[in-house]
Amino acid sequence: MNLCDRATIARICKKYGFQASKGLGQNFLIDPAVPRRIAETVPEGYGALEIGPGLGCLTVELARRAAKVAAVELDRALLPVLAETVPQQNVTVVHGDFMKLSVPELLAEHLPGLPVAVAANLPYYITTPIVMKLLESPVEQVTVMVQKEVAERLCAPPGGDESGAITLAVAWRAKAEYLFEVPAASFWPAPKVDSAVVKLTLREPPVAVQDEALMFRLVKAGFAQRRKTLTNALKSAGYDPATAAFLPAGIRAERLTLAQWAALADAYCAAQA
Secondary structure (H helix, E strand, C coil): CCCCCHHHHHHHHHHHCCCCCCCCCCCEECCCHHHHHHHCCCCCCCEEEEECCCCCHHHHHHHHHCCEEEEEECCHHHHHHHHHHCCCCCEEEEECCHHHCCHHHHHHHHCCCCCEEEEEECCHHHHHHHHHHHHCCCCCEEEEEEEHHHHHHHHCCCCCCCCCHHHHHHHHHEEEEEEEEECHHHEECCCCCCEEEEEEEECCCCCCCCCHHHHHHHHHHHHHCCCCCHHHHHHHCCCCHHHHCCCCCCCCHHHCCHHHHHHHHHHHHHHHC
16 A cells, blocks of 8 residues: 555545644655655664654554554544554554653553664644654654754754754754755645754763753753843843853854853853852
8 A cells, every 4th residue: 555645645534534634734745755764764673653653654664664663643533544554563553642641651661672763754833842852752763854944953053053942952962964855745735845854863962061951941041032142131031141251242042052051051050059
């Protein structure tokens, strides 16, 4: 069954009375090379965690490569569809909201004893919360298709023009690679923007910091008002701007490197001691 074929998609949707939901960011891939290339990033023998399998085109490719697949689907209407379209011998479809699930418990129950790689076509509206949750999860690798603009931000170097709070979080937790672009025409119905696939290989933070939570509170404060200088943004958030006086005058949040954010957090720790 070619789950990227428009006629097949239309037949399945008609059979089950299913209509794609714009609210859930549901679009059907019609380029079979895309799910295949995403699945190929999962090392053989790994467990694969998929978020939002849809009709199952990526799930099928993952099942061919991974030892086991756990696919989390929010839309109850897709459960009978997936029961028909995906292999049952090594795939478990979990009905639930990924953001409300415990990832360690999910992996322990459905992918026990396996190193885990995530592979998913993420809904645009909830990309950042899912990526942030995955960065704190016990997985080794995350390959996701996201809006192109978001992909560029995920992979941007800290301190560059495209840097944002999510850039810092990704760079802190992972090595990011921009793999390939997916034009809007690869979907049906076609979205208004292009997508891209990125791979995040989780790792230990590249620099040391005394208080990681404090550092990311400062990051959040700095990026909350991007048009302000960092010292003014910190002041607005209740932090003493004098503590950041060692940074270049007038610098904005997006211009700081990871090492500078860590130094800033350490300076606040020292000031509070």
